[in-house]
Amino acid sequence: MRILSVKDLEKISEEFNEKLSFPQGVKVNVGMASCGIAAGARATLERALKEHPAGDSIEIRQTGCIGFCEEEPLVEILAKGKPRVVYKRVTEDKLPDVFQDYMEETFSKKLILGQMRDPRSVIEEDRPNPLEKVNPIKGIPFLDEIPFYAHQIKIALRNCGYIDPDSIEEYIGRGGYFAFVRILAEMKHEEIIATIKKSGLRGRGGGGFPTGIKWESCRKHPGERYVICNADEGDPGAYMDRSVLEGDPHSVLEGMLIAAYAIGSSQGFIYVRNEYPLAVKRLVSALKQAEDFGLLGDNIAGSDFGFHVKISTGAGAFVCGESTALMASLEGNVGRPRAKYVHTVEKGFRDGPSNLNNVETYANVPVIMLKGADWFSSMGTKYSKGTKVFSLVGKVKNTGLVEVPMGTTLREIIFEMGGGIPKKRKFKAVQTGGPSGGCIPEAFLDLQVGYDELTKVGSMMGSGGMIVMDQGTCMVDLARYFLDFLKGESCGQCTPCREGIKQMLDVLTDICEGRGKEGDIELLEEMGSMIQKFSLCGLGTSAPNPVLTTILYFRDEYEAHIYDKKCPAGVCKPLFHYEVDEKACTGCHVCALKCPQQAITGEKKKLHTLDQEKCIKCGICYDTCKFDAIVVK
Amino acid sequence: MNKEPVAIAPSPEELDYVEMDKIIEETYGSDKENLIMMLQGIQGRYNYIPRPALAYLAEKTGVPLSRIYGIATFYATFSLEPRGRNLITVCLGTACHVRGAKRVQEQIEQLLHISNGQTTEDGSFTLESVRCIGCCSLGPVVKINEDVHARLSPDQVAKTLERYE
Numbered sequence: 157m158r159i160l161s162v163k164d165l166e167k168i169s170e171e172f173n174e175k176l177s178f179p180q181g182v183k184v185n186v187g188m189a190s191c192g193i194a195a196g197a198r199a200t201l202e203r204a205l206k207e208h209p210a211g212d213s214i215e216i217r218q219t220g221c222i223g224f225c226e227e228e229p230l231v232e233i234l235a236k237g238k239p240r241v242v243y244k245r246v247t248e249d250k251l252p253d254v255f256q257d258y259m260e261e262t263f264s265k266k267l268i269l270g271q272m273r274d275p276r277s278v279i280e281e282d283r284p285n286p287l288e289k290v291n292p293i294k295g296i297p298f299l300d301e302i303p304f305y306a307h308q309i310k311i312a313l314r315n316c317g318y319i320d321p322d323s324i325e326e327y328i329g330r331g332g333y334f335a336f337v338r339i340l341a342e343m344k345h346e347e348i349i350a351t352i353k354k355s356g357l358r359g360r361g362g363g364g365f366p367t368g369i370k371w372e373s374c375r376k377h378p379g380e381r382y383v384i385c386n387a388d389e390g391d392p393g394a395y396m397d398r399s400v401l402e403g404d405p406h407s408v409l410e411g412m413l414i415a416a417y418a419i420g421s422s423q424g425f426i427y428v429r430n431e432y433p434l435a436v437k438r439l440v441s442a443l444k445q446a447e448d449f450g451l452l453g454d455n456i457a458g459s460d461f462g463f464h465v466k467i468s469t470g471a472g473a474f475v476c477g478e479s480t481a482l483m484a485s486l487e488g489n490v491g492r493p494r495a496k497y498v499h500t501v502e503k504g505f506r507d508g509p510s511n512l513n514n515v516e517t518y519a520n521v522p523v524i525m526l527k528g529a530d531w532f533s534s535m536g537t538k539y540s541k542g543t544k545v546f547s548l549v550g551k552v553k554n555t556g557l558v559e560v561p562m563g564t565t566l567r568e569i570i571f572e573m574g575g576g577i578p579k580k581r582k583f584k585a586v587q588t589g590g591p592s593g594g595c596i597p598e599a600f601l602d603l604q605v606g607y608d609e610l611t612k613v614g615s616m617m618g619s620g621g622m623i624v625m626d627q628g629t630c631m632v633d634l635a636r637y638f639l640d641f642l643k644g645e646s647c648g649q650c651t652p653c654r655e656g657i658k659q660m661l662d663v664l665t666d667i668c669e670g671r672g673k674e675g676d677i678e679l680l681e682e683m684g685s686m687i688q689k690f691s692l693c694g695l696g697t698s699a700p701n702p703v704l705t706t707i708l709y710f711r712d713e714y715e716a717h718i719y720d721k722k723c724p725a726g727v728c729k730p731l732f733h734y735e736v737d738e739k740a741c742t743g744c745h746v747c748a749l750k751c752p753q754q755a756i757t758g759e760k761k762k763l764h765t766l767d768q769e770k771c772i773k774c775g776i777c778y779d780t781c782k783f784d785a786i787v788v789k
Numbered sequence: 790m791n792k793e794p795v796a797i798a799p800s801p802e803e804l805d806y807v808e809m810d811k812i813i814e815e816t817y818g819s820d821k822e823n824l825i826m827m828l829q830g831i832q833g834r835y836n837y838i839p840r841p842a843l844a845y846l847a848e849k850t851g852v853p854l855s856r857i858y859g860i861a862t863f864y865a866t867f868s869l870e871p872r873g874r875n876l877i878t879v880c881l882g883t884a885c886h887v888r889g890a891k892r893v894q895e896q897i898e899q900l901l902h903i904s905n906g907q908t909t910e911d912g913s914f915t916l917e918s919v920r921c922i923g924c925c926s927l928g929p930v931v932k933i934n935e936d937v938h939a940r941l942s943p944d945q946v947a948k949t950l951e952r953y954e
Contacts, residue, residue: 190922190923190924190937191923191924191926191927193937194924194927194930194937194938194939195927195939225926225927226926228926228927389923390920390921391921392881392882392883392884392885392886392920392921392925393882393883393884393921393925394921394925395921395923395924395925398923430829430866431866431919431920431921431922431923432922432923468822468823468825468826469825469826469829470825470864471825471828471829471864471865471866471867472864472865472866472919472920473863473864473865474920485825486822487821487822488820488821488822488823488824488825488852488860489824489856489860490859490860490863490864491863491864547884547925547926548926549884549925549926549928550883550884550887550888550928551887551888555925555926555927556926587883590883591883621883621884621925623883623884623887623925625887629887634886634887637883637886638883641881641920644865645920647863750944752896752899752943752944774892774895774896774943775889775892775943776942776943776944779889779942780944
């Protein structure tokens, strides 16, 4: 089937929207993104398929991730005229209970995460809510009443968890490709670029450069132009791009198509991490389908516009997230950045004008084109518009992906949506922006998230990783961790980055291992500012950020390491030891059983003792003790 | 314990040239821009990149061996050393780090008597680390071959490893 007009799209859309919203029989959606699979979703899916093979009245399908990773594997069940229910932690053994619960309509609170109020995406407002006439289940919360989902508005993640990522028809069924096919028939290049400029969309990958301006300048330069998607999500702790690629690959393709048409490009590339095998697989399948439907290739939708996309896989180099390094890698070379006297929009890939945006940016584009620039820019802060997906991870109760309007405060995200810190421990800091970002302390929890807002406190938006840290995280060790990361990832071309990071790391390692001395903090600050000023690319200029922000906000912790030779968080092994708190120990004996060194001894119900000679500080006792009787000294 | 012989680096004669040609010519059209993916294809076949394969790749694509060697050593996923039957990859992303990935790694090192990047004497395990595999909400995460083990604590390491030979 080749799409030639909006009418063709409408036909498919109606048919598949009906199937998605009002299935014949019972439909079961198993969340099969990497995170779901890691939590056991594959076994769940396999068992479900075995019990209900194709053609059964119960239809088993796979979808992407609906974001609440903490409660994975997530399974949604729906049937015509019945509520749509999302079940949590559905490991394979729980499947029969879950099926029974839905069929017999017992709707047990224990099994259910929530019920859906309205499954429509932001671009489906013209359609009636399929659940309008369905009686909700009493006593079961709607998903939007659960704090985790409360502030969320899903634009980039609009289809994740709702559609089968391997089905282009389902993407069309939820309003997909309408933006592009309409544009192709009705809009001029300048109008598209003007809309994107007006919307205030900025790059979601890190730099935050205005997308419309980038497109405009790329179009201005003559030559064979390229549209490239940066899917080399290298920031550790950020995985929204993976989720979009695995759950809704067509949204990225559609965004790229719109960009290509606006810029005047016939060749596109997606540079995706090889560490995301499932994302690669789903992209390959999406490309094939789009070609079959006449939405990629020559003469798209019957027009004379043609666009071809090639997928290239990276090979594990963080620096390849930098635009010039990425393009070097696309050309089959080592991923070394170059100085950007000449921008990539003028001379980039194969020396042609190249437009590079990341996955989330492209996923936003079709929605902006359908809903209008004003709708998009009505959300957010003065200079940061729309929504942003954050990966809320680390020491926080509800981990997962949240898409919130810019301007939501850190406190709302971490404490309301995230549910705060587990085990009654205390919040210490939140790290944003990946290895180029910084650590934000408690004092700034009411900060509204946005590009400039985060930069002001010494951090940055980056690609949206939000790693929460509690009292058990040592800030000096964390700074050391990031520098160790960056030392390994520095491409080695320029001296400030290659040598400077190593020198800073040496000083930090000394501090963490008890060899810190007076003047070390000042030395770190001095080297940091030098590296910031003189490095070649963004990796080097931002490398000292984690060190400088931790010194700025947690100087006392550095001082404790240097002067008192203590690691208050209990992370740097030479600088602390564990002790048994005589008052708190109940003699439950759990720690003694778990200790791999047999360093803890004691009779049951009596005070236990810890042999410092044998202890390797592996922390197992500290983690397992329910009475906080193992303490850091 | 399974006593299969450890994979030894093939000598040039042992390289499967038919398969090499398939990867280089058929799949990737001998295009220099696809060098990284060709190397991935070779590594997929041998579990590492045998040195003779680098020379053959240079011959076939016309790219100097020095540059191909540069690429093979620049990118973290390539290994020029043979790896064990099971590849353990500890995720050391930030989310896993703050949840104690280092301690999980140390536990593995202690149990297998190897450090990061090494292979056990019997060739059963190779231990590597990765910057992030994007399962941040479930940290600490350890990938063994294709299985992702989520929320792994140091005391679960021994039991998890027992499942692999």
